[in-house]
Amino acid sequence: MARVVVDVMLKPEILDPQGQAVQRALPRLGFDGIADVRQGKRFELEVDGTVDDAALARIHEMAETFLANTVIEDFVVRVES
Amino acid sequence: MTSRIGVVTFPGTLDDQDALRAVRVAGAEAVPLWHRDRDLHQVDAVVLAGGFSYGDYLRAGAISRFSPVMETIIEQAKGGMPVLGICNGFQILTEAHLLPGAMLRNNHLHFICRDQRLTVENAATAWTADYEQGQEISVPLKNMDGRYTADERTLDELEAEGRVAFRYTAGGNAADGYGNPNGSLRDIAGITNAAGNVVGLMPHPEHAVEPLIGTGGTDGLGFFTSILKKLVSAS
Numbered sequence: 084m085a086r087v088v089v090d091v092m093l094k095p096e097i098l099d100p101q102g103q104a105v106q107r108a109l110p111r112l113g114f115d116g117i118a119d120v121r122q123g124k125r126f127e128l129e130v131d132g133t134v135d136d137a138a139l140a141r142i143h144e145m146a147e148t149f150l151a152n153t154v155i156e157d158f159v160v161r162v163e164s
Numbered sequence: 165m166t167s168r169i170g171v172v173t174f175p176g177t178l179d180d181q182d183a184l185r186a187v188r189v190a191g192a193e194a195v196p197l198w199h200r201d202r203d204l205h206q207v208d209a210v211v212l213a214g215g216f217s218y219g220d221y222l223r224a225g226a227i228s229r230f231s232p233v234m235e236t237i238i239e240q241a242k243g244g245m246p247v248l249g250i251c252n253g254f255q256i257l258t259e260a261h262l263l264p265g266a267m268l269r270n271n272h273l274h275f276i277c278r279d280q281r282l283t284v285e286n287a288a289t290a291w292t293a294d295y296e297q298g299q300e301i302s303v304p305l306k307n308m309d310g311r312y313t314a315d316e317r318t319l320d321e322l323e324a325e326g327r328v329a330f331r332y333t334a335g336g337n338a339a340d341g342y343g344n345p346n347g348s349l350r351d352i353a354g355i356t357n358a359a360g361n362v363v364g365l366m367p368h369p370e371h372a373v374e375p376l377i378g379t380g381g382t383d384g385l386g387f388f389t390s391i392l393k394k395l396v397s398a399s
Contacts, residue, residue, distance in 0.1 A: 097313065098273050098347070104383075149230070151224055152259065154266040155313060 085134045085161040091151045092123035114154055126150055127163075134162050165192050167395035169388075170197040170207035172237075172253075178215030179250065179370060186370040187211070190388030192395075199231040208395045209246035209290075210237055212253025214306075214368055224267060225255035234260060246290040246361045247390055254354070254364030260360050263355055264322070265314030265363050270307070271347025274336045279379050280305035281333035281341045282353050286326050289360040294386035300333055302341055302384035305367040310365070312348040312355075314343055319350055330354035330365050333362045 088139035089118060093099050105155050126146075143160050150160040168174040171183045179252045195207050199217075204210065218227040228234065234256070241247045241262050249257035256277070257263045270276060279302050284295040295301070322328050328344070330353040336342030344351045346366075354365025369384025378384075 096273065096315075097268065098228070100269060100273050100347075104273060149226070152226065152266055154258070154264075154315075155268065 084128050085132075087128045087129065087130055087134060087139070087160060088163055089126040089142070089150050089157050089160050090123060091119060091126070091146070091156055094155060094157055097155050112119045116164045124150075167209070167392055167399070168193045168194050168205075168207045169391065169395075170195040170210045170313070172197045172199060172210065172212055172233055173216070174199040174217035174231060175345070176215055176217040176219055177213055177252070179213040179368065180215070182368075183211045183213040183370040185371045186388050189373045190385060190390045190392050192388065193346040197233055197242070197341040197378050198300070199228065199233050200277030202232045202236050204236055204240065207221075208399075209391050210241075211250070211370075212237075212247065212249040212256050213370070214253060217252055217256070220252075220309070223255075223259065224252060225259040228252075228256050229259040238262060239325045241362050244359065244361050246394070247363075248291050248391070249362075249364035250368055250370060251280055251310075251326075251366055254311065254366055260358060262362050263357060265312055265319050265355070267309050267366075268311040268313050269309050270311055270345070275306070275308045275327075276345050277304070277306040278345070279303070279341045280345060281336065282330045282365075282367060283333045284329070285331055286329045286356060286360075288326075289329060289356045289363050290388060291363045291387050291390050292329060292367075293394060301372075302379055302381060303367045303369050303372040304379060305345060307346075307366055310346040310348065310366040312351065312352045319352075322352075322355055323350070325358060327356050327358065328352055329343065329356045329363055330367070
């Protein structure tokens, strides 16, 4: 079994009001010095067998068609050792 | 024989019964469709109703878009079958790439529920022919993820081709339902595809078809009479 992580983030130009709400709450909680917060999603995929190039290509395709909406989101696929 | 208009029920759909009723009020035959059934049962048009299909998991409409019934709907919509997506249905249509852009969380992060003023910007689609261009209507709006977004190029293209079908009407008090309720770019409430057979919007015309309930008006009925006239004249 291997773990592949897919991180999905709103594109930089897309307004993220949830991230802004988190950022605005920080000073009230005593956490200063955070200029900006953007909130995203993390998917942890447990993959049967070894993760070869073909398996990674399939996961990339999955991320592009399903896990992320590439109209508004970017994604990164990485293998966790 | 009158026209058959299907309304899809996904797990989590809420407004299918109202949509079926609106179809009947307009005088068409309402046909319930089930998300796992690829067969559209000889309907002439399809309504994707509002609600929270699959709990809005992942993104609103993201999972429904891959359901068996959607495979057939996507294929037939590309062939010209009229499809109306209301609220969650609009979200499903963007996720299915039948309409461009995407829907994001309302900019104020609150669920919104109010009667909303809309301006009909395109009265030439399959679903809007009974309205006048520039006509102002009032129908309920109720959603969490209603902020329409697309890149500038797509927005310019939509404007240039007259594909902005509805805009949130400015120029009045928010308490009276005027103004942009969710931060949608260019006040867009609904759009159409280039052919005019696929239309999506966030507000709910199916809740404004009878004087006794909903807004107390029938401003939404035109969607359903428009499509019925189009189907009858085509047959």
